Amino acid sequence: MKFETRQIHAGLNTGEPTGSRGVAIYPTAAYRFQSCDHAARLFELSEAGNIYTRLQNPTTTAYEERIAALYGAVGALAVSSGMSAILLTVLSLAQKGDNIVASPYLYGGTYNQFRHSLDKLGIEVRIARSLDAADFEAQVDPHTKALYVESMGNPTCTVPDLEALARVARNHDLPFVVDNTFGAAGYLCNPFDWGANIVVDSATKWINGHGTAMGGVIVDGGNYNWRNGKFPQIDGPSEGYHGLNLAENFGAAAFVAKCRVDGLRDFGCCPSPFDAYLMMIGLETLSLRVKHEVESTWRLAEYCRSHPMVERVSFVGFESHPSCENARKYYRFGSSAVFAIELKGTLESTARFVENLRLAAHMTMIGDSITVVTHPASTTHKQLSDEDLRAAGVTPTLLRISLGLEHPDDLIADFEQALQSLAQ
Ligand code: PLP
Numbered sequence: 340m341k342f343e344t345r346q347i348h349a350g351l352n353t354g355e356p357t358g359s360r361g362v363a364i365y366p367t368a369a370y371r372f373q374s375c376d377h378a379a380r381l382f383e384l385s386e387a388g389n390i391y392t393r394l395q396n397p398t399t400t401a402y403e404e405r406i407a408a409l410y411g412a413v414g415a416l417a418v419s420s421g422m423s424a425i426l427l428t429v430l431s432l433a434q435k436g437d438n439i440v441a442s443p444y445l446y447g448g449t450y451n452q453f454r455h456s457l458d459k460l461g462i463e464v465r466i467a468r469s470l471d472a473a474d475f476e477a478q479v480d481p482h483t484k485a486l487y488v489e490s491m492g493n494p495t496c497t498v499p500d501l502e503a504l505a506r507v508a509r510n511h512d513l514p515f516v517v518d519n520t521f522g523a524a525g526y527l528c529n530p531f532d533w534g535a536n537i538v539v540d541s542a543t544k545w546i547n548g549h550g551t552a553m554g555g556v557i558v559d560g561g562n563y564n565w566r567n568g569k570f571p572q573i574d575g576p577s578e579g580y581h582g583l584n585l586a587e588n589f590g591a592a593a594f595v596a597k598c599r600v601d602g603l604r605d606f607g608c609c610p611s612p613f614d615a616y617l618m619m620i621g622l623e624t625l626s627l628r629v630k631h632e633v634e635s636t637w638r639l640a641e642y643c644r645s646h647p648m649v650e651r652v653s654f655v656g657f658e659s660h661p662s663c664e665n666a667r668k669y670y671r672f673g674s675s676a677v678f679a680i681e682l683k684g685t686l687e688s689t690a691r692f693v694e695n696l697r698l699a700a701h702m703t704m705i706g707d708s709i710t711v712v713t714h715p716a717s718t719t720h721k722q723l724s725d726e727d728l729r730a731a732g733v734t735p736t737l738l739r740i741s742l743g744l745e746h747p748d749d750l751i752a753d754f755e756q757a758l759q760s761l762a763q
Pocket of ligand 1: 420421422423446448449489493518520521540541542543544553554555
C-alpha cells in the first residue's frame with residue numbers, strides 16, 4: 340500500500356475486542372505474568388511478550404509497527420528522544436576502542452554527543468573532511484564500526500550522495516547509518532531505498548508534527564549481515580542473556596533487538612505510552628502536513644530571494660544550493676520544509692529581526708505545525724568553536740526557517756513587516 344494509507348492503518352489492531360478505532364494508551368509500568376515459567380520464558384527471550392514498559396508497551400508497539408511499515412523495514416524501536424536514538428545506535432555498534440566515520444554536516448547536538456560524550460566513553464567519531472566517498476573511505480580502519488550521515492544536514496540542508504556512501508559501507512562490510520529526521524519517516528526520503536542499513540530519526544520533529552512530545556526511533560532495514568565477525572555483541576554469546584546469540588535468535592531483526600534488549604534495558608531511555616500515542620496521531624497526517632510545508636517553503640524562499648535585505652538564500656530546491664542535484668535524486672519534491680537565509684547586517688540586527696517576527700515562533704525546533712525561525716549562532720551551534728562553525732556553514736546572520744502549516748501569504752506578510760522594521 341501507498342505511504343498515505345500505511346500512515347493511517349499500519350499498527351492498528353482491528354481485532355481489538357472493544358472495536359476501538361483509536362489505539363489504546365496503556366499507562367502501565369509492568370505486566371502480570373501467567374506463571375513463574377511464563378515469566379522465565381519472557382526474561383530469557385524464548386517467548387515474546389510484555390515484561391516492563393522500559394522494554395516494551397502495547398501502545399508503543401503499535402507505533403513501532405507503523406514506523407517500520409512506513410520505512411518498509413523489519414523493525415523499529417521507539418525511544419525517548421532523537422539524541423537517545425543516536426546514542427543507543429552507536430553504543431550498540433561500537434565499543435571502547437572502536438570508531439565510526441561521520442559526516443561533517445551534522446546537527447549541533449549530534450556533533451557534541453559524538454565529539455565530546457562518546458569520546459569520553461572511548462568511542463572515537465572521525466568526522467570526514469567532506470561528504471565525498473573518498474573522504475569517508477580515508478578514515479576507515481579495522482576498528483571502524485559504521486558510517487554515519489544525515490540524509491539532509493541540519494541546518495545547512497546538505498544532502499549526501501547516499502548511494503555512493505552506501506557503496507563505501509558495503510565495500511568495507513560496514514553498516515550505513517542515516518539520520519533521516521528531515522526525510523519525514525520516509526515520505527520525503529527513504530534511505531533504505533539507497534542502501535542504508537539503519538535509520539535513526541528525531542520523532543520530535545515531523546513524525547509528531549505538532550511540537551507536543553519528544554521522541555526518537557531506530558529503524559532496522561534487516562539488510563546487514565551481522566554474522567561477519569565484526570559484531571560479537573550481536574553475533575556472539577550475550578552476557579546479559581545467559582549466552583543467547585541475538586543474531587541467531589532474531590535473524591534479520593537482530594540489530595533492533597540488540598537496541599531493545601540491551602540498550603533500553605541498560606540505558607532506560609524509553610518513551611512514555613502517552614507520547615507514543617501522540618506520535619501515532621501525528622503520523623496519520625504526516626504526508627499532508629509535509630506536502631503543504633514544502634509548498635510553503637518554495638513560496639517563502641522565493642520571496643526571500645527577491646528581498647534586498649536578504650544577503651543569501653540557501654534553499655536546497657534552488658539550483659544555487661550545492662545539494663540541489665542530490666536533493667532532486669533523494670528527496671520527493673527535491674526539498675524538505677527547511678531553508679536558511681543570511682540577512683544583510685550583523686548578529687545584533689539579525690537578533691532584532693527574529694524578535695520582530697509576530698507569527699513565526701522563535702524556538703529551536705523543526706517540523707512543527709507552527710513556523711519556526713532559529714538563529715543557530717546563538718542557540719543550537721553556540722558551543723562550537725569558530726572553526727567548527729565555519730566548517731558547519733553557520734555564520735552570525737544565518738537563520739534557519741522551518742515551515743509550518745500557516746497560509747504562506749500570512750508568513751510572507753510577517754517577514755515583510757519584520758524586515759521593514761529593521762530598515763527603520
Ligand atoms: N537529529 C537531527 C537531524 C536533529 O535535527 C535533531 C534535533 O533537532 C536530533 C537528531 C535530536 O533529536 P531530539 O531533539 O529529539 O533529541
